[in-house]
Amino acid sequence: MTTTVPAPLADAVRDESALRRFLFGLPGVDQVGLERRSAVLATRSIKKDAKLQAIDMAVSMIDLTTLEGSDTPGKVRALCVQAMRPDPDQPDVPPVAAICIYPDLVEAAVERLRGSGVKVAAVATAFPSGRASLPVKLADVAVAVDAGADEIDMVIDRGAFLSGRYGQVYEEIVAVKEACGRAHLKVILETGELAGYDDVRRASWLALLAGADVIKTSTGKISPAATLPVVQVMLLAVRDWHRATGEYRGVKPAGGIRTAKDAIRHLVAVNEVAGPEWLTPDLFRFGASSLLTDLLRQRRTQTEGHYSSTRYIGSA
Amino acid sequence: MTWTYAPAPESAALANLQPAYRPFIDGEFVDGNGSMKTVNPATEEVLAEVGTASADDVDRAVAAARRAYETTWGPMPGAERAKYLFRIARIVAERARELAVLETLDNGKPIRESRDVDVPTAAAHLFHHAGWADKLEYAGLGPSPKPLGVVGAVIPWNFPLLMAAWKVAPALATGNTIVLKPAETTPLTALVLAEIAAEAGLPAGVLNVLPGAGDIGAAVVAHPGVAKVAFTGSTDVGKQIQRTLAGTGKRLTLELGGKAANIVYDDAALDQAVEGVVEGIFFNQGHVCCAGSRLLVQESIADELMELLRSRITTLRVGDPLDKNTDVGAINSRAQLDKIVDLAAAGDAEGARRWTSPCPLPERGLFFPPTVFSEVEQTMRVAREEIFGPVLSVLTFRTPAEAVAKANNTPYGLSAGVWTDKGAKAMWTGRQLRAGVVWTNTFNRFDPTSPFGGMGESGFGREGGRAGLAAYLDG
Numbered sequence: 001m002t003t004t005v006p007a008p009l010a011d012a013v014r015d016e017s018a019l020r021r022f023l024f025g026l027p028g029v030d031q032v033g034l035e036r037r038s039a040v041l042a043t044r045s046i047k048k049d050a051k052l053q054a055i056d057m058a059v060s061m062i063d064l065t066t067l068e069g070s071d072t073p074g075k076v077r078a079l080c081v082q083a084m085r086p087d088p089d090q091p092d093v094p095p096v097a098a099i100c101i102y103p104d105l106v107e108a109a110v111e112r113l114r115g116s117g118v119k120v121a122a123v124a125t126a127f128p129s130g131r132a133s134l135p136v137k138l139a140d141v142a143v144a145v146d147a148g149a150d151e152i153d154m155v156i157d158r159g160a161f162l163s164g165r166y167g168q169v170y171e172e173i174v175a176v177k178e179a180c181g182r183a184h185l186k187v188i189l190e191t192g193e194l195a196g197y198d199d200v201r202r203a204s205w206l207a208l209l210a211g212a213d214v215i216k217t218s219t220g221k222i223s224p225a226a227t228l229p230v231v232q233v234m235l236l237a238v239r240d241w242h243r244a245t246g247e248y249r250g251v252k253p254a255g256g257i258r259t260a261k262d263a264i265r266h267l268v269a270v271n272e273v274a275g276p277e278w279l280t281p282d283l284f285r286f287g288a289s290s291l292l293t294d295l296l297r298q299r300r301t302q303t304e305g306h307y308s309s310t311r312y313i314g315s316a
Numbered sequence: 317m318t319w320t321y322a323p324a325p326e327s328a329a330l331a332n333l334q335p336a337y338r339p340f341i342d343g344e345f346v347d348g349n350g351s352m353k354t355v356n357p358a359t360e361e362v363l364a365e366v367g368t369a370s371a372d373d374v375d376r377a378v379a380a381a382r383r384a385y386e387t388t389w390g391p392m393p394g395a396e397r398a399k400y401l402f403r404i405a406r407i408v409a410e411r412a413r414e415l416a417v418l419e420t421l422d423n424g425k426p427i428r429e430s431r432d433v434d435v436p437t438a439a440a441h442l443f444h445h446a447g448w449a450d451k452l453e454y455a456g457l458g459p460s461p462k463p464l465g466v467v468g469a470v471i472p473w474n475f476p477l478l479m480a481a482w483k484v485a486p487a488l489a490t491g492n493t494i495v496l497k498p499a500e501t502t503p504l505t506a507l508v509l510a511e512i513a514a515e516a517g518l519p520a521g522v523l524n525v526l527p528g529a530g531d532i533g534a535a536v537v538a539h540p541g542v543a544k545v546a547f548t549g550s551t552d553v554g555k556q557i558q559r560t561l562a563g564t565g566k567r568l569t570l571e572l573g574g575k576a577a578n579i580v581y582d583d584a585a586l587d588q589a590v591e592g593v594v595e596g597i598f599f600n601q602g603h604v605c606c607a608g609s610r611l612l613v614q615e616s617i618a619d620e621l622m623e624l625l626r627s628r629i630t631t632l633r634v635g636d637p638l639d640k641n642t643d644v645g646a647i648n649s650r651a652q653l654d655k656i657v658d659l660a661a662a663g664d665a666e667g668a669r670r671w672t673s674p675c676p677l678p679e680r681g682l683f684f685p686p687t688v689f690s691e692v693e694q695t696m697r698v699a700r701e702e703i704f705g706p707v708l709s710v711l712t713f714r715t716p717a718e719a720v721a722k723a724n725n726t727p728y729g730l731s732a733g734v735w736t737d738k739g740a741k742a743m744w745t746g747r748q749l750r751a752g753v754v755w756t757n758t759f760n761r762f763d764p765t766s767p768f769g770g771m772g773e774s775g776f777g778r779e780g781g782r783a784g785l786a787a788y789l790d791g
Binding site for chain 1: 317318319320321322323324428432583584585586587588589591592623631640641737757758
């Protein structure tokens, strides 16, 4: 098998059976305890300065997303403008981390975002189902990378994963990683289609071993998408990866996070489960479309002392 | 990036704190014979003046309880008693915020716990037993089980309202009346419970609450008009009570100390086991008789578990109990803090290795940082004596048999925890453990349907569930 894995874990990917043994040697996840920890963390009360800081952090971590069949270059350009300057009335609001779009629209986005620092992320590998042959998936990636995408959000082959063909999933991620070149790779596990928290842990490690820069929960096309317990398992995986290798890898919940309150609950989990080192757009992202509007609304509430109607907030 | 949570204090005004509280006897709040001050352990400031009962008050309270037992409460059909209990339960639930804040002020426990555990569990206990009041014939305790008479209940300071509910709910549901002596340092919520009972229209004398020191508790227990004693507290006092009651024919249940083993096998879900260990010992500052104060970890995972445990404990937020983000609050009293300091020093002296969470502590008030002793051996005081504070002793084992032998090597037997992903191993271990409550893959979970109580020096009798009813009935 291809090996790009740091020495302490190199043995895990020596061959398919070693990989399987490694994944099944990971400690189990107890559903009751996991969900309880998430529930307790969700009771954290984030107020005043801490809330304002959280809102700005969350804005700076958003992958502002549109993944519709009806997307057009015009729609993407509108999104880019909002990404760079989310709330023109409040110029101190930071730009978002990236916009997340289909590969054929990357060119329009790259042009509009040039020099802004906002990254262009493209979903690829036959998103969202992942049902295509490897050459097709790699061609999909190449289109996005050639057009100037900074980040690639790939989907794993859930069919292969669920039928236990871990080597195939691994090799596919490795191949995509190679096709990414300098682009960062986010690997979507589509946790809503996996068989529980143990599977989420195994899929997380599989993706990390194969070179994922970021592990991502969902496509947003399947429910349930990002939940706090699933994100907790993935945060534990990157924390353990760092303990084992010294490397920092990221996590991206996507789908279903629509309110500032939800986003802050995720940030609390990042802070307390993985650690404050992960509170940066390099290591934590939100895949979201409507979240930004609520964050801006809550931010205005903090600074102006009253709620604003969403009509006062520009929305792409 | 550093992200500091801003203080998020719950409003102390919600407690509706009164400058003075008085004993509740025969349906009325009466002037006490003396008074004491109750203190907020987080600030060491006086919260309120509390009138204390005298020996005469004990006589009056027992007589009132006896009269109520004979004239109103005893003869009342169960379905009618249930209505009062449901009403009390509902008012407790309605006044939950007030009770939670008051409990936190008086006890020092974090508002997150009084809000999410103490008060809802107390209400649940009242609701559960209200449901039993008209169904006692079907409890499997005989065709027509009879109440005993006047119950004398003495409760501790670690869960003041919850322990009051644990005594009052089954006593009243079964048709007994009760004289309750709350702990000296935490009398307030029991007195508000009395106010709630009055608000619910509970007949005079059915519930009496007598604040005071240990002598009042002793007088309640020894009173000849008391038919049954229910005590939760230290093993030493429990033994004294048992001596006092010997030969009197009074019924007795004792829920005493503990030194629970929390056994973590190498096939456990590690991260959740860490959570359970933390929950087991740092819940309520470790002021829990069933606290998992002895961690028994399998040698093959000991290093990894300890690393994860220390880093998890470091994230515990110690401080203002009213802050909604506080995980570990104040130690309830100076005397208790001194005891914890003393036992921790014994751990150092006997050669255990102390690790202290680097968390910041408030400048004033009674606090003790989360502490872990590793390299603890069975013979050390920190492995044998109940510390009743946020101090965990860690021992290792190699085989399940050794784990069980070490877990059972204690005169106590209240609770234990088992962590493994293997069902059969959990069941086997549970059967071997000499403890009244064994939790698997969880810890410190309480439910009114589940009997709670100990073995050995942890006492006898059960509270909660069907078994809990038996303690208040003659079959």
